[in-house]
Amino acid sequence: METIALLICAIALLLVYFYHRFKRLYSYFDHHGIPYVKPILVFGNTMEWCLMKKSLSMILADIYEKLEPHRFGGLFIGRRKVIIVRDTELIRSILVKDFSSFQDHVTAEDASKEDVLDRNLLSLRGEEWKNLRIKLTGTFTSGKMKLMFPLVRDCGAKMHSVLGNISQDEDILAKEICARYTTDVIGCCAFGLDIDSLNDPNSVFRQMGKRIFAFNIINVLRVMLPKLEFFFDLFHNDKAVKQFFLDLVKKTVKHREEHNIFRGDFLDLLINLKHDNDQKSNDRQAEEDVQKFISQVGGKYTKTHIEMTDELITAQCFLFFAAGFGTSSSTMSYMLLELAQNQHIQDKLRAEIVTVLENNNNELTYEAIKQMKYLDMVINETLRKFPVGGHIDRVCSVPYQIPNSKFTIPEGFHLTISIRGIHYDPKYYERPLEFYPEHFTEQAKAQRPHYTFMPFGGGPRVCIAERFARMEIKVGAVYLLKNMSYHVSPKMKLPVEHAPEIALFEVKGGIWLRCKKLQ
Numbered sequence: 001m002e003t004i005a006l007l008i009c010a011i012a013l014l015l016v017y018f019y020h021r022f023k024r025l026y027s028y029f030d031h032h033g034i035p036y037v038k039p040i041l042v043f044g045n046t047m048e049w050c051l052m053k054k055s056l057s058m059i060l061a062d063i064y065e066k067l068e069p070h071r072f073g074g075l076f077i078g079r080r081k082v083i084i085v086r087d088t089e090l091i092r093s094i095l096v097k098d099f100s101s102f103q104d105h106v107t108a109e110d111a112s113k114e115d116v117l118d119r120n121l122l123s124l125r126g127e128e129w130k131n132l133r134i135k136l137t138g139t140f141t142s143g144k145m146k147l148m149f150p151l152v153r154d155c156g157a158k159m160h161s162v163l164g165n166i167s168q169d170e171d172i173l174a175k176e177i178c179a180r181y182t183t184d185v186i187g188c189c190a191f192g193l194d195i196d197s198l199n200d201p202n203s204v205f206r207q208m209g210k211r212i213f214a215f216n217i218i219n220v221l222r223v224m225l226p227k228l229e230f231f232f233d234l235f236h237n238d239k240a241v242k243q244f245f246l247d248l249v250k251k252t253v254k255h256r257e258e259h260n261i262f263r264g265d266f267l268d269l270l271i272n273l274k275h276d277n278d279q280k281s282n283d284r285q286a287e288e289d290v291q292k293f294i295s296q297v298g299g300k301y302t303k304t305h306i307e308m309t310d311e312l313i314t315a316q317c318f319l320f321f322a323a324g325f326g327t328s329s330s331t332m333s334y335m336l337l338e339l340a341q342n343q344h345i346q347d348k349l350r351a352e353i354v355t356v357l358e359n360n361n362n363e364l365t366y367e368a369i370k371q372m373k374y375l376d377m378v379i380n381e382t383l384r385k386f387p388v389g390g391h392i393d394r395v396c397s398v399p400y401q402i403p404n405s406k407f408t409i410p411e412g413f414h415l416t417i418s419i420r421g422i423h424y425d426p427k428y429y430e431r432p433l434e435f436y437p438e439h440f441t442e443q444a445k446a447q448r449p450h451y452t453f454m455p456f457g458g459g460p461r462v463c464i465a466e467r468f469a470r471m472e473i474k475v476g477a478v479y480l481l482k483n484m485s486y487h488v489s490p491k492m493k494l495p496v497e498h499a500p501e502i503a504l505f506e507v508k509g510g511i512w513l514r515c516k517k518l519q
């Protein structure tokens, strides 16, 4: 009896202790006179995320809205204090002007030094990141995109023939067909493989893609309980997936080196970097992009030697795969859903595609997709309404006084920018809830402040592959739409509900569309 009483007392004392600790922690922003959204004990502002009811990006977008009209505010991701930046001028300072104080992504803190695949562009920090980014910049110029265009077009043509086999009025899962296309594209451009997951949905590559994005509760716990990270790492790394990619790249690099094979894909460009570390580029755009990058990072760049080993090459290819296929296929499937719901936009877009193709002898060329201006508007509006990376983050590396405020962000603090919040802000978009490609006429774009459209992030750390992603989505859209029409299937659950457990925006139950062949 006595023992039970003692136990109850001990638990009660512990609860009181933790209650006070949390209370003190959660008074931080009050104490500094910073507006914030009231947290809930233990969970902070992210209870719905922990309970897998809402994605983190959606929660951040809600907080962005609640903090109107403040330039910035506070929130808690579990126990972690985070600043959310709302004002576009302040966003510019953080992403560009004062970039040197906010160079790293939060992911860099999670990266393991022992894990070779964690030495990828997204996870590297400081000088190591800068040097690698400069090296890889030349891989994504328009010239290189033009080289890769035929490879992407071949995957588009394959998707077109798969769609051709679909029986009249069949229902399709949009994300599935788009993901098979983008898996083939990235497999072909980053790994030099003809994967053909379009015809073989169970290809090893497609399975690997599904495993990379398989959600687990570990991801939530890692953020909530950072001190136990070493423990979660035991579960986190899907070692089989990593080994698969390591073996694959090593084998392909060896084969290409031995047989002198050149395909013009990412892997070739990375192998070139391996053999000629400081090769002089004869790509003018690469030089310009690098100069722009160096001026943006604040002239503090010290060139250091990076040896492009097979492991480092694999780490980049693996990231291109992980960052590339899900983002682009989600964007494409959201675009199809909106087009199915807005037949007049779909008709107008198809008319543009058909006209441009006719004017180009029915051939899809790199130049032809550049002429499809309405397609650009539709893609931009899709990326506005469904920014697959719904928020971006930065880590503050030196104490930073927020301009025109008394608050100094301490070193190590996390910052976040809600891309989704900004994209739905009625201050910047006339019809935020509608699918309205006219948000992206030249005139509308010129009237909006900078940093109000950021699906690819911003500043020197912006998505390195924006040109590639846009090319891939445009080619995919042409093949999807030129002689097929899309309608909402009776199986589709509307209004759309987002699946909270996936890092990228996904739709609960999937996007079901009815596909019709046109003459």
Ligand code: HEM
Pocket (backbone or CB within 6 Å): 105, 121, 122, 123, 133, 319, 320, 321, 323, 324, 325, 327, 328, 331, 387, 388, 389, 392, 393, 455, 456, 457, 458, 459, 460, 461, 462, 463, 464, 465, 466, 468, 469
């Ligand atoms: C619709 C497609 C895509 C979207 C919306 C997207 C979005 C983003 C965003 C928001 C970031 C973070 C930027 C920041 O923090 O400022 C990022 C980074 C990155 N993305 Fe993408 N991305 C897309 C496609 C791709 C593709 C196809 C690849 C590779 C082939 C790729 C490779 C990367 C890499 C390597 C980074 C890290 C850059 C760095 O830290 O230096 N992305 N992307």
